[in-house]
Amino acid sequence: MSIDLQNHHGPLIGILAGKGKNQSVIGNGPFFRELQREILKNGGISVVFTPDDIKEKTIAGVIYSPELDKWTPVTCPIPHIVFNRVPTRNLESTESFHKAFLFFQRRNIPFFNPGFLDKYSLFEWFSHDPILQPFLPDTIKITERTAFLRFLERYKTIYLKPAQGAKGVGIYKLCQQNNQTVVLFSLKDKHIFKDIQTFWKEWEQPLLEKNYIAQESVKPALIRGKRYDFRILAHFTEEGYQVTGAGIRQSGDQEITTHVLNGGCIIPYEDIQMEDHDQFFALVAERAGKILSKELGFFGEFSIDAGLSEDGKYVIYEINSKPMRFDEISIEKKRISSLVHLFIHLANRENLPSNNP
Structure with a gap:
């Protein structure tokens, strides 16, 4: 399937990325390609661009063609919705990013996920919520x-x-x-x-x-003598914020973090799944999503790092506004589907979430 932008009438999804030192677009290319494949299946099209590529009535960017497995430079209209995937905090702190944010805000164009999160700000917001406060480490x-x-x-x-x-x-x-x-x-x-x-x-x-x-430091529950954490993926849906998937990350030789990049390993959630866990995930996803959107602007996707203490109490460690790829194929596939469904939904300007938790 070749892409004919001139005769395309479906929603245009903008993916905001970064610009490297050599002026090339930087970001998660494999993720952007997967999104484009699914967006095209649903009648839309996506364009990847940077804050420096915005003009008054057009943007310059690149569009991926699955048929040709190729990125093509284009000039296209202003997108119906913008998905913020600027890859670093430094790039998000630039004047060009802030100008881009204001550009879309003034035009009432949904800006999907305002930016990276600050851990202490997150603690302050959640500690004022009577539902989430008991789950927070001091x-x-x-x-x-x-x-x-x-x-x-x-x-x-x-x-x-x-x-x-x-x-x-x-x-x-x-x-x-x-x-x-x-x-x-x-x-x-x-x-x-x-x-x-x-x-x-x-x-x-x-x-x-x-x-x-x-x-x-919370003494964690252990599996086979090693700590483990929950990694929970959440998206906004027509029914509110819901859990898209959950995985388990277990620490390796060190006990400081369970990140796979630091030696952690993956355990299927099904190995320890129970109703109490599912209810906790659903509660935190719903409350955290509403609070984030109230404090910063619309959040459509985020992940939660949580855990269980040795005495059986749930703990919220962190919220990630730009989740990394989930190694569980079924979760990542559902993630792509959920994102594209939400893109199409928001591009129609319907049912943006309330700012009231």
């Missing part, structure tokens, strides 16, 4: 020595996370021993400090400069 923003020392003294074991980090990068586990020795665990090694003052003297600058948070 968390503080690291801004000065006294409050940080008090937090470590209270919990003895805490996690240090960059508020704007992703994929488990920059996460540490900090433990205060009975002899006041402090041990810092990274993904690959550990460092021992004679006391917390020594640790703070060395780490104050990076913790403050990179906007770290400190989070209570």
